[in-house]
Amino acid sequence: xxxxxxxxxxxxxxxxRERIPRHLTNTLMEILPLxxxxxxxxxxxxxxxxxxxxxxxxxxxxxxxxNIANYASPxxxxxxxxxxxxxxxxxxxxxxxxxxxxxxxxxxxxxxNSEFGIAANTIPLHISLLHLPIYRVYLLKWxxxxxxxxxxxxxxxxxLLSEAEKKIYQQYIEAIKRIRYTFFIWDKSFFxxxxxxxxxxxxxxxxxxxxxxxxxxELIRLLNTLEYYADxxxxxxxxxxxxxxxNLNFDTSYTxxxxxxxxxxxxxxxxxxxxxxxxxxxxxxxxxWIQGLKKSSTLISxxxxxxxxxxxxxxxxxxxxxxxxxxxxD
Numbered sequence: 001x002x003x004x005x006x007x008x009x010x011x012x013x014x015x016x017r018e019r020i021p022r023h024l025t026n027t028l029m030e031i032l033p034l035x036x037x038x039x040x041x042x043x044x045x046x047x048x049x050x051x052x053x054x055x056x057x058x059x060x061x062x063x064x065x066x067n068i069a070n071y072a073s074p075x076x077x078x079x080x081x082x083x084x085x086x087x088x089x090x091x092x093x094x095x096x097x098x099x100x101x102x103x104x105x106x107x108x109x110x111x112x113n114s115e116f117g118i119a120a121n122t123i124p125l126h127i128s129l130l131h132l133p134i135y136r137v138y139l140l141k142w143x144x145x146x147x148x149x150x151x152x153x154x155x156x157x158x159x160l161l162s163e164a165e166k167k168i169y170q171q172y173i174e175a176i177k178r179i180r181y182t183f184f185i186w187d188k189s190f191f192x193x194x195x196x197x198x199x200x201x202x203x204x205x206x207x208x209x210x211x212x213x214x215x216x217x218e219l220i221r222l223l224n225t226l227e228y229y230a231d232x233x234x235x236x237x238x239x240x241x242x243x244x245x246x247n248l249n250f251d252t253s254y255t256x257x258x259x260x261x262x263x264x265x266x267x268x269x270x271x272x273x274x275x276x277x278x279x280x281x282x283x284x285x286x287x288x289w290i291q292g293l294k295k296s297s298t299l300i301s302x303x304x305x306x307x308x309x310x311x312x313x314x315x316x317x318x319x320x321x322x323x324x325x326x327x328x329x330d
Contacts, residue, residue, distance in 0.1 A: 009048050012054060013049075018261060019061045020261075025040065031056060061104075090165050102168070104262060105176060107262060108259035108262045109178035109179050110259075111260045114259040115256075116176065116182040116256075117291070119185040119187075120186055120250070120253040121250040121252060122190055122194065122253055126176050126182075127226065131221060131225070133214060136161070137156075137197060141201075144206070155206055157208070180239050180240065181239065181240045182235075183241065183242040184242075185244040185297050186246065187250045188245055188246060188247065191223075192318050194219075195318065195319065196322075212324065216323060219319055226243070230301040230302075230312075233302045242299065243299070243301040244297035244299050245300055245307075246293055247298070253267075256290060258283060258287065263282075264276065265282045265287075
């Protein structure tokens with residue numbers, strides 16, 4: 001009879017072979033400080049992977065150790081895990097997690113069936129990182145709710161990004177462009193909600209009049225970016241983008257990333273935080289729900305020129321009519 005440890009090791013090895021169908025040994029040698037023969041012995045079951053080795057590989061490859069070990073638990077494993085970092089300070093652990101996520105995206109992009117689906121009630125990270133002044137608004141909102149800085153001391157001017165953050169965000173953008181098919185489904189109120197947040201921070205004097213003028217220009221550039229992608233239907237890499245506008249409102253943003261051997265689903269929470277799952281079952285539920293939203297949504301990219309024009313004209317009117325532009329002296 002197999003021991004529980006033997007079963008766990010075999011399940012783990014099986015998942016490794018599933019996640020890395022080609023060049024498994026060389027890939028493991030890149031991740032772990034082990035020679036080829038040591039890797040062979042572990043894959044053959046002659047030597048067990050240590051806990052540290054399993055933890056390292058699970059983090060890098062997106063394997064849930066909870067799911068592997070649930071044979072010993074009377075309860076089902078929890079699919080979703082909260083990722084909520086301190087956006088006030090970019091720590092080495094955050095940098096490591098971001099690198100791992102980008103590696104996962106790049107691995108997915110190598111598959112011809114890679115797909116990114118997003119149903120969003122805010123500007124998706126893919127887009128906001130192209131407009132860092134807008135992304136700083138989301139950071140400001142997070143710090144206003146969770147940060148340690150007293151609210152009367154908080155200001156948009158002090159929301160700055162380190163060079164390490166800018167570099168990792170650029171890597172993220174480049175990785176996303178490699179995904180073969182991406183589609184956005186926007187909550188129809190996403191742009192008005194962003195303007196409402198900016199106006200609120202202006203009214204409580206966290207954003208200055210000069211900064212409001214700058215954000216006004218950035219919001220125009222943001223609409224131009226969105227319209228560009230709607231017109232062209234692809235990234236500069238040639239990979240396909242589709243854009244939909246939902247006739248239903250969302251309570252948060254939902255995302256899934258998939259390829260032949262990778263399944264990630266995410267629910268946004270607390271503005272910038274996410275519940276993340278790497279379980280196929282959770283991914284399948286998320287994909288089914290997001291794909292179902294297409295039935296109640298309007299395509300505005302590609303050949304849907306009339307729908308695109310109507311949508312962007314409406315957003316420009318929202319900007320003109322609701323964004324605060326006054327003569328307040330700061």
